[in-house]
Amino acid sequence: MQYTEYGLNDDRKALCRGVRELCARYGESYWQEVDRVQAYPEAFVRALTEGGYLAAMIPESYGGLGLGVTEGGLILEEINRSGGTAAACHAQMYTMGTVLRHGSPAQKERYLPPIAKGQLRLQAFGVTEPDAGSDTTSISTTAARRGDRYLVNGRKVFISRVKQSDLMLLLVRTTPKEQRGKRTEGLSVLLVDLRQAVGHGLEVRGIETMMNHHTNELTFENLEVPAENLVGEEGQGFRYILSSMNAERILIASESIGDGRYFVERSVAYANQRVVFDKPIGQNQGVQYPIARAYAAVEAARLMRDRAAEMFDQGENPGAEANMAKLLGADAAWQAANACMDTHGGYAYTREYGIERKFRETRLYLTAPVTNNMVLNYVSQNVLGLPRS
């Protein structure tokens, strides 16, 4: 199957090719091995960092490439399409956005250039808590101001890549729930230097998952964070989180789309080549149709992603489009994953083929970073004006 690149200008084609050529050096056996031993894909992430790809969205004035979410999305899409796992490092691309948009000039000067160079990793964002999953405004991890510092206490769960980060953004409660004005107030974002915090008030415990994903449970016990590490204004943290969501949705949708294209391409190749009952299995419509249907779904999700990304880069608010792209992308990838499993028959379950690895990995996008039901809530209530559930 040939690569279709319609709708891409020459610059973006060149970008995609650059990523594809890099990914070609980290093939199926590489990803299978890191999956088998549950290792962080350090060599791949280093190559991607050295290639400047993770600095794509950092402005040129801070040493990045100054590209948009469109290009960021294409990079992540190509990684997943190649069989790789962008989830290992996607957050390095966009977590800095909160510092960029809401940080002080001093914070930006201090952190963004080394992040752009790849000398500092900021790819962890502590939001979710054991008792506050999707209900972000109910978090209970607190930061109490004591002189020139905050004392942080509480717990977080499913915080990814903490062990592979130097810095972490952390959503904390700075005003007790009873005293806050609006439901969305009283939360703040702190920049935590993990190199100093771990073992000094912050304990990190890895969580084993069904795929090679480096996520953790965090316990804060009187962790001291300098007050100057507050990002933006105290009490406005939830607003900052919301403002970063559209970009994140678009980028995650891009990974799903990349997965979807991987599954479709693998399915087509196998259906053409595998001969059973003296003919290629792809000649059977029972095999063809699920692949064709998945392909249509993936391409439709891609159009929605493209529209969301275009709006974002033009400074418009693509809340609806970004959310729908995430929903459609995750669903399409899952549909394509199942078609690919069915196409490969028993071989789909063997480690050797790599399909089962991708199958496990792409399942996550239905749930994280936001569940598809929460997206449907958003579309129902914020886009269609249905009553709040």
Place this chain on the structure above:
Amino acid sequence: MNIVVPIKSVIDVELNIRVQEGKIAKDGMSYIISKWDENAIEAALQLKEKHGGEVTVVSVGPDRASESLRKALAMGADKAVHVNDPAAEDSDSFGFAKILAKVAQRGPFDLIITGKQAQDTDMGGTGPILAELLGLPQVYNVIKLESDEPSTLKLNRLGHQGQEMVELKLPALIAANDSLNEPRLASLRGIMAAKKKPLDVLKLADLGLSPDEVGAKGARVRTLEFQPPKRRAAGKKFEGDAEEVTRKVMDLLANEAKIFA
């Protein structure tokens, strides 16, 4: 050190190449830089990094060749020349060499680096003819390259029986083997910078060449047709006692396949 690197844009051999009516089907195929040419680019960039100067990449081909040139620019080449003329299509090695010679003569150069052959036709003719046309010494199939001073290269070339160590005074032409180096990946910054680097598009007339000298008309070698490789016949499977099977396989290898003859 000014270096010229001729590159060829070839069909990605990883793809399923189809033959239709004796010709390679070109629709929907993607094109890449012929792999040995990537080694040539890498060698040129390393020499430039050591001694300074400029690397110019040249390609003869239709519109799509510009993508390969942009990629070479993204890797770090300084400028590109694209000879894009329908009359140049279907040139043989001699025709391509004539065009490349004219391009090389447009400016002063110290070194030309080619791949040892093109990945599509595997001819390996253009480089040697180019060296002859320009009166340059040439060293082929280079697997190791050192250069302490810009006027001289120390090279190892691979032959059938071993290696030959050569000292080469410039100007000259060398051809890269793929074990010479590991071609670098273009960085995102390089890709972004590539679109701002000069890419000259030339016609044959700009080089003082007439359409009769090159292309199908000027070709001394004519390609009659392409044929897809024959499908390999199914192999044989042996089962049973290891000693017995080994004896049987050895017998067949010796007497039927005659591989020890």
